[in-house]
Amino acid sequence: MLLRSLVDASGAVAATRSRKEKARLLADLLLAVEPGQRTLAAHYLSGRLLQRRTGLGWRGLQELPEPALEATLELPEVDAAFAAMADLSGPGSATTRARMTSDLFGRATAPEQAWLRSVAVGEIRQGALEAVTTEALALATGIPLAAVRRAAMLAGGTTYVVDAAFDGPDAIAAVGLSVGRPVLPMLASSAPDVPAAMDKAGGADGTCGVDAKLDGIRIQVHRDGDRVVVATRSLDDITARVPEVVEIARALPVTTAVLDGEALLLAEDGRPRPFQETASRTASEAGQAVLVPYFFDLLHLDGVDLLDRPATERWAALERVVPEQHRVRRWVGTDRAEAEAFTARALTEGQEGVVVKDATAPYDAGRRGAAWVKVKPVHTLDLVVLAVEHGSGRRRGWLSNIHLGARDPDSPTGFTMLGKTFKGMTDEMLRWQTERFRELEVADDGWVVTVRPEQVVEIAFDGLQRSRRYPGGVALRFARVLRYRDDKTAAEADTITTVRSLAGA
Numbered sequence: 001m002l003l004r005s006l007v008d009a010s011g012a013v014a015a016t017r018s019r020k021e022k023a024r025l026l027a028d029l030l031l032a033v034e035p036g037q038r039t040l041a042a043h044y045l046s047g048r049l050l051q052r053r054t055g056l057g058w059r060g061l062q063e064l065p066e067p068a069l070e071a072t073l074e075l076p077e078v079d080a081a082f083a084a085m086a087d088l089s090g091p092g093s094a095t096t097r098a099r100m101t102s103d104l105f106g107r108a109t110a111p112e113q114a115w116l117r118s119v120a121v122g123e124i125r126q127g128a129l130e131a132v133t134t135e136a137l138a139l140a141t142g143i144p145l146a147a148v149r150r151a152a153m154l155a156g157g158t159t160y161v162v163d164a165a166f167d168g169p170d171a172i173a174a175v176g177l178s179v180g181r182p183v184l185p186m187l188a189s190s191a192p193d194v195p196a197a198m199d200k201a202g203g204a205d206g207t208c209g210v211d212a213k214l215d216g217i218r219i220q221v222h223r224d225g226d227r228v229v230v231a232t233r234s235l236d237d238i239t240a241r242v243p244e245v246v247e248i249a250r251a252l253p254v255t256t257a258v259l260d261g262e263a264l265l266l267a268e269d270g271r272p273r274p275f276q277e278t279a280s281r282t283a284s285e286a287g288q289a290v291l292v293p294y295f296f297d298l299l300h301l302d303g304v305d306l307l308d309r310p311a312t313e314r315w316a317a318l319e320r321v322v323p324e325q326h327r328v329r330r331w332v333g334t335d336r337a338e339a340e341a342f343t344a345r346a347l348t349e350g351q352e353g354v355v356v357k358d359a360t361a362p363y364d365a366g367r368r369g370a371a372w373v374k375v376k377p378v379h380t381l382d383l384v385v386l387a388v389e390h391g392s393g394r395r396r397g398w399l400s401n402i403h404l405g406a407r408d409p410d411s412p413t414g415f416t417m418l419g420k421t422f423k424g425m426t427d428e429m430l431r432w433q434t435e436r437f438r439e440l441e442v443a444d445d446g447w448v449v450t451v452r453p454e455q456v457v458e459i460a461f462d463g464l465q466r467s468r469r470y471p472g473g474v475a476l477r478f479a480r481v482l483r484y485r486d487d488k489t490a491a492e493a494d495t496i497t498t499v500r501s502l503a504g505a
Contacts, residue, residue, distance in 0.1 A: 001033045003078055003108070004071035006044055007115045014393040019132060026136030030162070037075050038166065042159040046133045049119060050079060051086040052236070055097050056120045062447060065106040067113050078104070078116070118392055134158045141165040143172055151175035153184045153365035156235050177305050179224045179256050182231035184365035186260070186297075188355050188372035194340045197356035197373040206334045209311060209357040211296050212346040213374060214328065215275045215463070216264030217282050219293060223249050223257045238282055245293045254321050255302050260363075261295035261328065271350040275465050275477070296328040299363055307363040311371075314363065332359060343375065352376055352463060378460050379502065381406070381476075381494045382485055384415055385455045387448050388437045391422075391430070399434045399449060400425070404459060404479065406472065408496040415453050416472035416496045424460070424480035433484070456485040456493050464502055472496050 009029040013022045026045050033041045043050050081104040085097050105113050134152055138145040143165055151165070151172045152158040164171040177183060191197035198208050218233035219242075228246045230239045239246060245263055265273040265281055272278075281289050298318040299307050306314050318327065331342040343354045353376030361371035383404045391400035401422040405415035425433070440451035460482050467475035 001037055001041065001075050002071055003073040003075060003112050003116075005029070005032070006041060006075065007112050010045070010115060010393075011111070014396075017394075019135075022132050023135040023139055026133060027140035030136060030140045033075075035163075035166070038162045039159055040075055040079055042133060042137070042162045044075070044119060045136070046130050046157075046159055047119060048122060049082050051082050054082050054085045054120060055088060055093070056085065056101065060098065060101065061105075061117045061120065064113055064117070065102050067105075067110040068107055069109070071109050071112065073104075073107050073112060082120070114392065130158055137162060137165050141168075141172075143169055147172055154178075156182055156184060177258070177300055177307065179258060179300060180222050180227065180229050182220050182222070182229070182235045182237075183258075183299070184235075185218060185220065185233055186363050186365045186372060188374040189369065191356070191373045191375055192378075194343050194354070194356065194375055195336050197354075197375050198336060198339060200370045201356045201358045201373045202334075203358050203360035207332065207359040208334070208339065209315065209359050210331045210339050210342050211355045211357065212329045212349070212351045213353040213355050213376065214262040214264055214294055215272055215352040216262040216278050216294075219245065219261055219263045221245065221249050221257075221259045221261070221293070221295075223252070223254060223259075225255060226250060232282070241282055242291055244290050248293055248326060252321050256300060257298065257302070257321065258300040259295045259318075259322070260297035260299060261293055263291045263293045265289050266292055275463065277466070279465075293326055294328045295322050295326060296330070297363065298322075309362065310360045311357055311362075312359050347377065376462060379463070380458055380460050380482065381499065382456050382488055382492070383418065383459050384453045384490045384493045385437070385440075385451060385457055386413075386415060386417060386453055387450045388433065389420075389422075389448050390446070395422075395430060397434075398430045399437050400430065402433070402457065402481070403448075404457070404476065405453065406496040406499050407490070407493050408472065411471070411496075413453070417470050418472060418474065418499065419470065419476040419479055421459070421476075421479040421481060423478075424482065429481065429484075436484075454490050456488040456490060458482040458485050464499065472499070474499055 006029065009025055013025050016022060029041065030038060040050060081100060085100055088097050105116060108116055134149055135145060137158055138148040148165055151161045154177050155161045155175050161172060161175055164175055191200055202208050220231045222229040228239060228249045229237060230242050230245050231237055242263065264278045267273055281291060295318060298314050301317050306317060331339060346354055353374060356373045356375065358371040364371060383406055385402045386405040387403040388399040389401040391398040401420050403417055403420050405417050408414065408416040436455060437449060437451050440454055441449055442452055443450040459479050461476040462478040464474050465477055466473060469475065
């Protein structure tokens, strides 16, 4: 299949707000693509490459060759080019990668270049990623969505069951949990407070489990005899980097098991270290800093799959095989005052919140349903917009991703950048800010519009982390726009000193 066909489909998907229509468009493309290319097309439709890392970033993709006038690129050729880039390492690799990038993009038309750049850096904005691709696969094959979704969970993603789905119901039903192969993790939706979360998650009798929400790295641990596999939330294998987790898993009184949990670094007083320190530790080989795993769910035990069992059964099995010092603290009951007291203790101990769970629910991955609901304190800052990026996909033609800065008298510009966000913006807000930031425009390089630092915006965020990328040494986590503050001037925005105090820096 020509890349042009996929790019056209992606553009059509981005242009519609109807989830049903998005799924139909993707299903049509899956039916049109050659059988041997379906998995590759599904990856691209989900907004990602087959290769997890290619060495490409926005900096290396800002200057592109003149686009081709005619569309000739085939999907397998694109995949082969990215695979070759991913294999590069050592001296001279940067030069070789730049040449290969120029060769690939030089064969692409202008729309193909824009799409390739977005997928290469993981910023496809078409409103149709994994969940909608799952719906499209079910629609294309006529297999019930629940069956496709379950197979995708157990295989580690929808794109890994495309061929099975096209082979028919028996093939998709044969996809099961395999110890050693990571499954998609179950996710939590959000609520503003514990009572609201209990209303949302409470089972038939209102019984909930309330787990302390640790600010660590999500881990999934598979053990089969002496063999242990440790995977992250994104299903990356980090087994070699976490020998202490492997050792603890091997000490459990089990033969086979699949556990879900978190791993984090602790300070001497037992409180969790900043998230960034844990993330840095799990991104490199083992060092002096020791990770401590805490488990909150058990999906398989000694030959028996537990995913479809009620949460209370899974929790009871977890308590039998995992010692208390490696289990996430949990309260179970219906009394809201006790649940809120448990939450207050968790926050006092340095945890980032709680997760309220339906005590009767099975383990259902990939969706943010009502069975798990997280509650975290909301932090806000009044920051100044320093620049804004041109939108892509459905936001093409608007100014979208804003660069956020705090006041800093020691900076030559008077501001220090803390990060970027495009989250929380309504269409009305996008229209307004496009007009507003054109009024404040200082320069436009075709990608980023630098603006006069005058517009204040109220930003909600989940926390702060240390950062080497930004000069202030800290960055916002999960920042989203609440509102623009026309009632405040830039001189009234929060300072970098205030931000660092929140981060404990």
